Amino acid sequence: MDLSRPVEELTEGEAAAELEFLAKEIARHDIAYHTKDAPEISDAEYDALRRRNDVLEASFPHLIRQDSPSKRVGAGVAEGFAKVTHRVPMLSLNNAFSDEDVADFVARGHRFFEKDAGLKLAFTAEPKIDGLSASLRYEKGRFVQGATRGDGEVGEDITANLKTIRDIPQQLQGDGWPDEIEIRGEVYMSHADFEALKARSAAEGGQEYVNPRNTAAGSLRQKDPEITRSRNLKFFAYAWGYTSAPFAETQFEAVRKFGEWGFVINPLMIRTEGIEEMLVQYRRIEEQRATLGYDIDGVVYKLDNLALQQRWGFVARAPRWAIAHKFPAELAWTRLEAIDIQVGRTGALSPVARLQPVTVGGVVVTNATLHNEDYIAGRDSQGNPIRDGKDIRVGDWVQVYRAGDVIPKVADVDLSKRPAESHPYVFPDVCPACGSPAVQEFNEKTGKLDAVRRCTGDLICPAQAVEQLKHFVSRDALDIDGLGEKQIAAFYEDGRIMRPADIFTFAARDARSEKRLKDQDGWGDQSAEKLFAAIEARRQPELDRLIFALGIRHVGEGNAALLARTFGTFGQFEAVAAGAAGGDESARAQLMNIDGIGETVVNSVIRFFSNARNKQAVDDLLRQIAPLEYVVASAGESPVVGKTVVFTGSLEKLTRAEAKAMAERLGAKVAGSVSAKTDLVVAGPGAGSKLKKAEELGIETLDEDGWLELVGAQ
Numbered sequence: 092m093d094l095s096r097p098v099e100e101l102t103e104g105e106a107a108a109e110l111e112f113l114a115k116e117i118a119r120h121d122i123a124y125h126t127k128d129a130p131e132i133s134d135a136e137y138d139a140l141r142r143r144n145d146v147l148e149a150s151f152p153h154l155i156r157q158d159s160p161s162k163r164v165g166a167g168v169a170e171g172f173a174k175v176t177h178r179v180p181m182l183s184l185n186n187a188f189s190d191e192d193v194a195d196f197v198a199r200g201h202r203f204f205e206k207d208a209g210l211k212l213a214f215t216a217e218p219k220i221d222g223l224s225a226s227l228r229y230e231k232g233r234f235v236q237g238a239t240r241g242d243g244e245v246g247e248d249i250t251a252n253l254k255t256i257r258d259i260p261q262q263l264q265g266d267g268w269p270d271e272i273e274i275r276g277e278v279y280m281s282h283a284d285f286e287a288l289k290a291r292s293a294a295e296g297g298q299e300y301v302n303p304r305n306t307a308a309g310s311l312r313q314k315d316p317e318i319t320r321s322r323n324l325k326f327f328a329y330a331w332g333y334t335s336a337p338f339a340e341t342q343f344e345a346v347r348k349f350g351e352w353g354f355v356i357n358p359l360m361i362r363t364e365g366i367e368e369m370l371v372q373y374r375r376i377e378e379q380r381a382t383l384g385y386d387i388d389g390v391v392y393k394l395d396n397l398a399l400q401q402r403w404g405f406v407a408r409a410p411r412w413a414i415a416h417k418f419p420a421e422l423a424w425t426r427l428e429a430i431d432i433q434v435g436r437t438g439a440l441s442p443v444a445r446l447q448p449v450t451v452g453g454v455v456v457t458n459a460t461l462h463n464e465d466y467i468a469g470r471d472s473q474g475n476p477i478r479d480g481k482d483i484r485v486g487d488w489v490q491v492y493r494a495g496d497v498i499p500k501v502a503d504v505d506l507s508k509r510p511a512e513s514h515p516y517v518f519p520d521v522c523p524a525c526g527s528p529a530v531q532e533f534n535e536k537t538g539k540l541d542a543v544r545r546c547t548g549d550l551i552c553p554a555q556a557v558e559q560l561k562h563f564v565s566r567d568a569l570d571i572d573g574l575g576e577k578q579i580a581a582f583y584e585d586g587r588i589m590r591p592a593d594i595f596t597f598a599a600r601d602a603r604s605e606k607r608l609k610d611q612d613g614w615g616d617q618s619a620e621k622l623f624a625a626i627e628a629r630r631q632p633e634l635d636r637l638i639f640a641l642g643i644r645h646v647g648e649g650n651a652a653l654l655a656r657t658f659g660t661f662g663q664f665e666a667v668a669a670g671a672a673g674g675d676e677s678a679r680a681q682l683m684n685i686d687g688i689g690e691t692v693v694n695s696v697i698r699f700f701s702n703a704r705n706k707q708a709v710d711d712l713l714r715q716i717a718p719l720e721y722v723v724a725s726a727g728e729s730p731v732v733g734k735t736v737v738f739t740g741s742l743e744k745l746t747r748a749e750a751k752a753m754a755e756r757l758g759a760k761v762a763g764s765v766s767a768k769t770d771l772v773v774a775g776p777g778a779g780s781k782l783k784k785a786e787e788l789g790i791e792t793l794d795e796d797g798w799l800e801l802v803g804a805q
């Protein structure tokens with residue numbers, strides 16, 4: 092195939108044939124390079140193939156193939172960085188899993204140096220950072236090349252990405268550094284940055300990130316260094332490779348020098364005199380593990396004296412003079428026995444993995460989160476693979492991941508152990524708590540469906556009921572005196588109030604009951620009477636408050652007021668909403684036409700009224716109450732036009748903001764203090780100096796009810 096012809100000359104058929112050839116050819120070289128470690132062509136030739144592919148795709152975007160090399164390995168992650176052969180191999184560490192293993196390690200050292208009479212062996216102890224190691228080459232103090240560990244012998248050149256890490260100096264500071272030195276250490280992501288990235292991604296409907304380590308790895312392998320920069324990776328320097336001259340005599344001194352040269356070194360590194368101190372430091376670091384703000388998975392001990400390090404030497408690919416004392420694993424494999432769906436207080440359906448009990452990081456884990464249905468399916472909402480696209484099935488062997496005190500999660504699946512008879516998990520489309528439809532909402536911001544499914548049985552779902560009831564009586568909703576969150580929780584618990592309508596039938600039922608409220612703990616004749624009177628007083632709620640009280644998703648105070656103003660009566664609002672729910676397009680259009688109300692809100696209102704049981708709950712409620720009409724006196728007719736009004740003291744029915752908005756809507760001016768210019772003072776209980784001043788100045792004063800009456804809102 093002639094890959095040198097100008098792209099403009101190609102016919103569609105020729106371009107398609109070339110793209111097919113390139114997809115196969117590049118894939119073949121990727122395998123030769125990455126998997127077999129036996130490249131057949133030079134990096135430059137490989138790059139030329141990819142460039143040709145890119146150019147063709149830019150000219151013929153409709154011919155981009157599913158298996159295009161430009162799509163592989165997830166968005167933005169580059170393939171085929173140049174290779175870097177480490178001048179000194181990057182070693183790994185042998186592990187110790189118990190205090191005895193560490194004691195054996197120290198004993199081996201003493202045996203090795205037996206002939207050196209009276210020799211004391213000192214060891215450094217420092218956290219083992221759970222990130223990725225990198226080797227940074229400095230020539231005459233300038234950072235010239237950075238590479239991943241790779242297989243220890245050959246890594247990848249990620250200089251451009253490493254240059255974006257602020258902990259890595261471009262130029263070494265101080266003095267005493269050899270002309271050439273490879274500084275080694277760990278690139279990692281802090282918990283704070285990981286959480287922030289996750290939150291950003293969730294808000295944008297982006298991909299899921301499993302843990303800080305994998306995310307740091309992905310961030311380092313980006314084609315675009317600006318993406319790496321935005322991830323705010325960090326770096327601890329703790330070792331070195333090739334050096335053109337010796338620069339220290341001990342491990343401790345060497346790392347101290349890294350600090351002086353401008354690197355960040357771990358503050359928990361100490362020098363110990365032997366096994367007892369080593370283990371004390373291990374416990375100290377383990378205790379701090381949860382609050383460090385980054386993941387560590389053990390403590391590394393290194394023989395301090397560099398001359399002795401050299402004498403003790405290496406075995407296979409690890410030094411004899413160092414060992415990693417691992418914390419009990421935070422990862423474990425176990426069987427997924429079932430997937431349960433929990434319904435949260437806001438109606439979100441959350442899948443929970445029921446696991447064969449397994450110890451993860453010293454804690455027995457039986458449950459883990461599965462996030463949402465996309466996570467189970469192995470694809471995020473944009474179709475990007477999660478866990479390489481592996482889905483999670485009941486019966487699978489799954490890896491459980493636990494970091495600090497975070498809820499454990501299922502991080503991976505072992506497909507080789509998947510039972511033959513397993514089948515993909517089907518996420519329920521009805522709420523397990525109440526049987527109402529559970530739906531994924533369309534998110535206007537992201538233009539995609541939300542990954543989270545929600546129950547639509549807002550008012551009748553037992554999982555949501557208590558929260559809904561608390562909302563119903565809350566301050567900006569029905570605001571019933573003496574009926575707060577605590578009372579609602581108790582009345583729900585004992586079955587007295589299960590639905591909003593029950594609030595208004597409470598007194599009558601209580602009168603017939605054998606277990607009268609007044610006889611219950613914490614209640615008496617007076618308090619029970621007072622509560623019933625307060626409920627009675629709210630049988631004529633304001634329309635906007637009532638609409639808000641229903642707890643329809645996305646219908647907050649502002650939208651409730653818009654709906655109330657538009658429809659005027661509850662009957663009218665319900666008729667249009669129910670009409671739209673029944674498929675009446677003109678009713679839907681009526682909702683959509685309301686200035687300030689968007690599709691998300693309209694869909695949510697429709698969904699609420701599409702649920703027959705929600706509608707039933709509303710109708711039951713309406714048999715008990717008589718919502719007020721929403722009347723707005725036109726400014727011309729209002730008695731307060733042009734008047735200056737001051738509100739003081741506490742208001743019971745209106746919030747301050749509402750009172751102010753109401754007055755302004757009616758053409759009044761609202762002032763903060765009383766003066767000769769004030770026309771009217773509305774004083775609630777607790778009013779002090781302002782009321783006094785008004786009286787002194789002979790200004791008209793009203794209480795809240797008087798005000799509502801004056802403006803025709805009562």
Ligand code: IVH
Nearest residue numbers: 182183184218219220223224277329330391
């Ligand atoms: S020293 C010659 N110190 O652990 C010794 N390694 O399991 C080279 N690691 O590849 C390593 N924190 O990525 C050393 N404080 C630390 C470390 C550390 C994390 C990683 C490093 C290495 C792996 C070996």
